[in-house]
Amino acid sequence: MNKPSISFIIPYYKVELPLLARAITSILRLGQKADWEVWVINDGTPGHEAEDYLGSLDDPRIHYHVQPNLGLGGARNTGMEMAQKEYIQFLDADDFLFQKAFSQILDVLGEKHPDLLSFEFKKVYHTGLWDTNVPAWQTVFQGSGTDFMLKHNLHGCAWGYVFKKSVLDGLRFTSGIYHEDEEFTPLLFLKARHVIITNLPAYAYFQRQYSIIHHPDRKIIKKRYSDLQHIILCLTDKGRQMEGNAAIALNRRIDMLRMSMVYTLLGDSPDTAFLLETLGNMKRTGLYPLTPRFYSFPYTIVRWCTFKPSCAVVLSNMFRLFQLRHAGHAS
Known part of the structure; x- marks a missing residue:
């Protein structure tokens, strides 16, 4: 089984530093399970707090890039351009990865080499970092992305799957809009010939009271x-x-x-x-x-x-x- 090669892309815009540190720590805890790198894309956040923190880690695998505010889609597009590894995984700066479950994800990537592997998530409501119980691995679906979409619904969130950069074939997010994932995800699935869907909850989705989805304005x-x-x-x-x-x-x-x-x-x-x-x-x-x-x-x-x-x-x-x-x- 080969060790997978993966780029983690973290768009960063005015997120509290302890949350960003939690996201980074969840990747560091994966240890040597993968040949990985991290790209933190500062999408117009003022100050040097994040840069100083990442510099203090003194880890050459963790990269920091600053750009004008282009929105979530624009930050992800920049990260995809800079990514050097075979696979890409998006991680929002206030979320984190469950170590045991994502380690199993990496094992399957190394063994099966799918174009895209989709997994489940759990909502989290506080700022701590912890792991979760891992159910027995179950492959819910294996086949092409098109075949999956013919009979099943998608989780639209772009952080809900890891995919090969080569599958993109020029596909990018539309910048400056909300719900950009709903355009990107189905088009990516249609390009993927070998898709694996699992029930494993590998992603911790932090719930904010006034996130864009829940904002009352x-x-x-x-x-x-x-x-x-x-x-x-x-x-x-x-x-x-x-x-x-x-x-x-x-x-x-x-x-x-x-x-x-x-x-x-x-x-x-x-x-x-x-x-x-x-x-x-x-x-x-x-x-x-x-x-x-x-x-x-x-x-x-x-x-x-x-x-x-x-x-x-x-x-x-x-x-x-x-x-x-x-x-x-x-x-």
């Missing part, structure tokens, strides 16, 4: 849904240029993204006016109502329950009422 919510709609339309254009199973697989993913967009909109909308405006924008571009397909039971339920805007309004009001009650119980 109306302008941020509006940009999120505008960007997501733009991504779906871009994927739709790319799907028209494809043929055969690749086109079918991407169209399935597009429909699932539309369903996810409508469903999350019910809970994220700050008021009825916002909900109706966003649904109206989706309708004008052909994204709403949802396509009458039978991908899964949840898809069918969401499609029927939101077929008319009036039904979506009722559901959204119920969501907001539940959130208010939950907040009241929590206080």
Whole structure:
């Protein structure tokens, strides 16, 4: 079994130093399981705190690069350009890797040499570093990325898998938008001929109260849904240029993204006016109502329950009422 070669790319933007140190430490704890390097991409964070910390480690495998703020996608693009190893793994600066599980990931990379290996994650809520119980390895799927997408849903997050740099073939993130992973991930899967999906939880996903996904600001919510709609339309254009199973697989993913967009909109909308405006924008571009397909039971339920805007309004009001009650119980 060969030792895998892997570049860890950590975009860094105004994250507390102890969290960045936690992410780095989780990589250092992997020891000699892989031939690895780290690229910390400072995406416009002022000061020298991170640079001083990384310099104090005195490890030639850890690299630090400073650039103007280009957003998460732009920072990852820079990291991919600089990566020198066979595989790439994204790691957000406030997250970390579970040592035992990721060590098994590295073993499978060295043995099977897949183009892409996808794994599970666990949400974490405090700033400590610890390991987690590792279940028995289970290969949920093995085959091409296209075949996987024909029948299964994707975890869109780009940190949820490790992949060969050679598979990219020019693929990059769109800079300056939210939800950039939702465009990048399906296109990468379609390029991967040998994909392994496992149930192993190898990634610790730190939950922030005011992350972009959970931020209550109306302008941020509006940009999120505008960007997501733009991504779906871009994927739709790319799907028209494809043929055969690749086109079918991407169209399935597009429909699932539309369903996810409508469903999350019910809970994220700050008021009825916002909900109706966003649904109206989706309708004008052909994204709403949802396509009458039978991908899964949840898809069918969401499609029927939101077929008319009036039904979506009722559901959204119920969501907001539940959130208010939950907040009241929590206080």
